[in-house]
Amino acid sequence: MTPTGASYTTTIENNTGDFNYGSLKMNSPYAKLTADGYFFNEVDGELSTSTIKLNAIVDLSDNSTINVNIVTHLKSQRIVYLVTSKGMSFADANKQAQKELMTAFALQDYATKDASQYSIIAGDDAAGALIAISSYVLSDRSEAEIVEFLSKLTNEFSSTGTFTDSTKEQLKKTKNYLNGKLEDINQNIVNRYKELGYNVSVKDLAYYFDWDNDGIAGNEIDGNSTVELSQSQITVPMEGGDYTITVKSDKQYYFEAPSTTTDGDSFESITPGGSVNEDTYFSSLYENGYVIKNMEYSKEIEGNTIKVHVAPAQFKAQKSVSFPLFNARGKQVAEITITQDGNPNMKSDRVNLGNDGANAVSYAFSCFRDAMAKVYQLEGNYSLQTNHTPFRADDSGISNAWQMFYKSLNLMSTIKRVDANALGYYQEYLNTYFALAYYAMTAYWGGVPYITEFGVDVAQNIARTSEQELLTQLAVSLKEAMPSLDEKKNESLSNVNDALFVSKDVARVVLAYVYMNQKNYSEAQSLLEKVVNNGYYSLENTTLSKYANNSECILGLAVQTRSGESVHPCLDYKDVILSLAECYYYNNNTSKAKQEIDEYCSKKSLNIDKTDIIKAIATLRYKTQTPFFLSFIRRNNLGGSFLGLADAQLYQLLWPLPSSDLNYNPQLTQNPGY
Incomplete structure (x- = not known):
């Protein structure tokens, strides 16, 4: 992993990114490739106004065709570290760095194929994984911030094979921002290559993000915008009661989703479905002695079962309350409504205003x-x-x-x-x-x-x-x-x-x-x-x-x-x-x-x-x-x-x-x- 001093330069030949060094005589099969130039930002759909450098460290004896991309760049310093500090062979270091990096993005299922063979236009799972990691880096950032963040990721990963806790939290925020952008990113790539005369396809990018934070991307998605429930309307007598609802899916659903959608990468994650309750504004709607009583209920979800407990009514008029059900991405897929009969025996004398x-x-x-x-x-x-x-x-x-x-x-x-x-x-x-x-x-x-x-x-x-x-x-x-x-x-x-x-x-x-x-x-x-x-x-x-x-x-x-x-x-x-x-x-x-x-x-x-x-x-x-x-x-x-x-x-x-x-x-x- 020590530079030999030999250096070769070539230029990118076309819009698919091809380059060719011809026939080279090298004393070692290991080479560091650096691609330097402008780039297309698939998140905002625009060409860059400044340049960026991406690296790849590869074994040329195994490959005559090499791709340089975000993934090869992020793992390059980690390979050097494992070889020089841990005494590993290049092959083992490359394999470990690849597995660690893809695992850090919950994409370990796609770690067997070497990143130097990933192509954004291949239309396969590796392309989806590459676009996902690239989007994490680009996100809602200026070009200067992109370079800075890329350097931060590379340096952290090089010695530990993972990212710091603060960076992981930042990546979660980034994921929430990208949540609302995936369809646009997909279309931006298709449109860009169409302008260049190429027809490319991109897989559903939602499957390449870990929305439920279980460490595996895509396993929480069922591809549906709604989910079927055994019942979505619960009618409760004034005495209250216990109720069970079955979620007809093998995926996990949530009252508060682990991921959501935000308008910017710097924003804190916002739990979907939250709203200001008007009751808190009218702390004294009624005269002294009359307290606003809402329907009292509790809910829990375990696997595909929702359990709801409703307490006896402490109000006179019938009331209804609804709560949403979210998938892991924070998309509302169902709404459950509880309607409880009021208690006619509640006090009904004239109630003056507070x-x-x-x-x-x-x-x-x-x-x-x-x-x-x-x-x-x-x-x-x-x-x-x-x-x-x-x-x-x-x-x-x-x-x-x-x-x-x-x-x-x-x-x-x-x-x-x-x-x-x-x-x-x-x-x-x-x-x-x-x-x-x-x-x-x-x-x-x-x-x-x-x-x-x-x-x-x-x-x-x-x-x-x-x-x-x-x-x-x-x-x-x-x-x-x-x-x-x-x-x-x-x-x-x-x-x-x-x-x-x-x-x-x-x-x-x-x-x-x-x-x-x-x-x-x-x-x-x-x-x-x-x-x-x-x-x-x-x-x-x-x-x-x-x-x-x-x-x-x-x-x-x-x-x-x-x-x-x-x-x-x-x-x-x-x-x-x-x-x-x-x-x-x-x-x-x-x-x-x-x-x-x-x-x-x-x-x-x-x-x-x-x-x-x-x-x-x-x-x-x-x-x-x-x-x-x-x-x-x-x-x-x-x-x-x-x-x-x-x-x-x-x-x-x-x-x-x-x-x-x-x-x-x-x-x-x-x-x-x-």
Whole structure:
């Protein structure tokens, strides 16, 4: 292993890397070959901008054809060490170095073929192993870092036949980075050689990495993207129980995979499937004395058997929880869902909000209040115009109202989700607010994206639900919510708990409006009559259209201003009376309709033409600025005869969707005319 001093130089002849020294007279069969030049980085698919040197120490008497590559380079100094320090023959040293190096990368199954015969374009197992080791070196590194890391590996391996613990950990991180790159690496090699005029194939590179860290590459892979389970849905009674699931595979699967995918080689490994539990954010969703109880369960996996133990339920509403199953690469291959019945005997008295809950609900309702106040302001300004200038899609008021609605819905969705995983107490109250928000949006925009479960960027991929389909969904939701609501006068201004615990009348009014827009005036009339007959609300002897916390306010949310407390309208008794008159008219009870109109005019000191009942209702709505005026105009086809819109202007009864959201969400379509 001492250089003789003889040196020969040649050049690479073609794109397959061929070189030829011709006939050489040598005193020894052992030679050190050094390849020096630019290289193709199969990880990023780019040619290098700087050069690299790779070595191979070989016995030329055994081979007339030699390949120089990453593997020959990494073991070259180890061969020298074993011969010079351990007195081994070249053949034994070469064989041992080859076995040690391939074992260090869990590729010992491919150690019998000498690395000097490995070819990246051979399409065999040796090629797969070579590409894997090369990728470990290249990874997510600059060219200077590649040279440095290669030197580090070579030096460590030369004297010990393995790598240090810190380097092994680094290689695990590298493996996690390469996990998401293997298909690209494969294609990069195929494409590169295709550009050079050669057709090469590359085996599935996943089989040349040790994902489960058992020291053998590829033995953990079954080639499937999913795995079959004896059951993936477990239904558990409130008493709990023990359950067994069989994984129908001879490979090992994991709750937390030994390997995963990272975005960079320097990142720490991240266990897949981890997420922030919202319950930890709402440490005091409920008032003192009420603790959020989640489903308690444990799980273990041994071989192809999963055992699950579920404790007795400590919550009232049914709950579900899911956990993933991963293969060794960290790819989710299955999901197991546990659904447990709640305990109906859990305490069900009124549960007020705790500090975190009160803050969250207050913020959600403030966004909802601002959205409602903005659409009423926009509606009033438009209705009072003589020329009725259409809104623009980039109008800041339109955009602000739209964004506030969805912001409030998103916030309420989060509160609902946390509550559903605990006592499940606030669901129907929040569902009523949900329905009111979406009804309001249909009144002004028609069909809108109907989102009940918000998540990261979910809104950018949701198309509009048609107005009629959305109304049908809202009717179902409101009918389901109503039995859980209280029969009382709704008090929404005194504190956040009163605002949350809406009365049955709130749901009745919203459901009646839904029915009216579906032309189901019979059902709407019954609901509105119930609200009137309850006697909780009455018309005020005033002509003022400004809202106040009085007997006309069914649902109002307060805001503090410099001049004091101001009420923002949500639902209003004036609208109930005029809506009831409309129902009487369409249900062929003209006398009742006129009676409601007469009482309304008397209370408001108004004298109007009552010849045409529907136009009389329109006049009263116009003069007292009741909510959802444009929705009334639209369903009664009064855009032309009452508002004076030409046929070409009738599209203005629906507003434009904000242009910013159209740009953000390719699934959205604009309303006609804008």
